[in-house]
Amino acid sequence: MEVDMMKKVPVREQAPEVRAKNFEEVCEGYNKEEAMAEATRCLNCKNPQCVQGCPVSIDIPGFVQALKEGNIEDAYQVISLSSALPAVCGRVCPQEKQCEGKCIRGIKGESLSIGKMERFVADWARENNIKPKAAETKKGKKVAVIGSGPSGLTCAGDLAKLGYDVTIYEALHKAGGVLVYGIPEFRLPKEKVVEKEIENIKGLGVDIETDVIVGKSITIDELLNEQGFDAVYIGSGAGLPKFMGIPGENLNGVFSANEYLTRSNLMKAYQEGSKTPIMKSKKVAVVGGGNVAMDAARTALRLGAEVHVVYRRGESELPARAEEVHHAKEEGIQFDLLRNPIEILGDDKGWVNGIKCIKMELGEPDASGRRKPVEVPGSEFVIDVDTVIMALGTSPNPLISSTTKGLDVNPRKCIVADEVGKTSRDAVYAGGDAVTGAATVILAMGAGKTAAKAIDEFLSK
Ligand SMILES: Cc1cc2nc3c(=O)[nH]c(=O)nc-3n(C[C@H](O)[C@H](O)[C@H](O)COP(=O)(O)OP(=O)(O)OC[C@H]3O[C@@H](n4cnc5c(N)ncnc54)[C@H](O)[C@@H]3O)c2cc1C
16 A cells, blocks of 8 residues: 555545434544554654653554554554553544644654554454453452543553452443443444443453442442442542523523433434434534534434534634534534524423524633633624533532542532542542543543552552
8 A cells, every 4th residue: 555654544434414414433444454554654753752642651653563563463452551442542532632743743744643543453452352461460459430431441440450359330320431421423432342442441350330329329438438448539520511501591402412412322312212312403503612512513413403503712712623623514514603692592382492692702812811702792693493502511520529528629629639649538539520620531541540550559558
């Protein structure tokens, strides 16, 4: 296969007009020939910046070299030393800001397609039944992990590899956190990818108990004092949605993005005969401009609606990944930029029938450094919609902090933890979105990894 050293080997995708009507994965990934060809573009730098850009420090040149030589199993074992979820990360990590953003190849040409190669290696390992290596000896100590999102799964997997007995307690009926309830099937297949990587983590000896809400079914104090756990890791995420506080938000047809996506992804509302159906909307306004807004908008589109993203700043301020915005536009989503909702309108039966917005313009930069949107007086207008999805961010649920003695939280309700995840409570560690507020899969994994090391040091004293 001929390779242009300055350009990424292109990746196949479903055509926009086809994928806008289905929930199949948009990106089809590399085959072996393409992945090996892409690997030949690696400069094999003496001081690889890509590794520094990766929050879990994958030996990227190591796995790329093995891939280049066609040793896919070796490439997988190199990755799995650092990452428990490579097929997930290869699909959803913001590589352009991390490993690929630091790739030296990217200075003159296009950076190496590290995410797509990682995805190929992980998919190949899964299809060939290659598993990560489990611990050979046991430590005889027990750790409880709260939450089965990427942070909890990573912490649990790393502790199991070190020989600890690990139990994950998960509030929902399915493990995976945002990977199963938030990120849509068309970006991250659940059965094919997420469930298989979770099976690998279970294969390391991790026990997962679903339908257990820590703070209600059992408390952290009970886990430590009565259930014999030696340490606890809190990876409970930031799943509490924010609303705008404008009139009409309690009308029928107003959803938080989390609820809308959970109904579709976790409860499979998009499938015929689903037990928890979702509204078949004609015209939807999604409020917000981040990745969650893009996922909600693209899901509503696939469910048959005309979709408008309403965002109060301009195109260059959209916080979503450029790739997500590009895909959304290709699929036919309309962007109503510099517009802010001021009221949701309803009919006499309490159903949404419109959203009143006001035009905005950009003023002076605010504390975040972005130009502050200000209202244009007298510019109110109405968009006729039957559904409004609020995608304005989330914060941690205060249930755990309010039921655990001596666990400090900050004013944003995030658990306070030091750089290794240690909280104000002895033997209790925390990380991921529960500590940082809504962030990314790989940062949550990095926090789980760091905390696993710190828990091991604490329990080895
Ligand atoms: C729609 C959406 C799309 C996203 N897209 C991307 C993307 O493309 N790339 C990216 O890098 N990031 C993305 N993110 C962000 C990313 O998914 C999160 O940063 C990441 O999942 C955080 O991991 P976590 O393990 O800390 O928490 P979570 O994934 O939120 O997992 C926490 C788990 O803890 C459980 N839990 C909560 N409270 C309790 C309790 N009291 N008892 C027991 N269990 C509990 C929850 O049910 C959940 O399963 C997206 C987020 C959303 C919502």
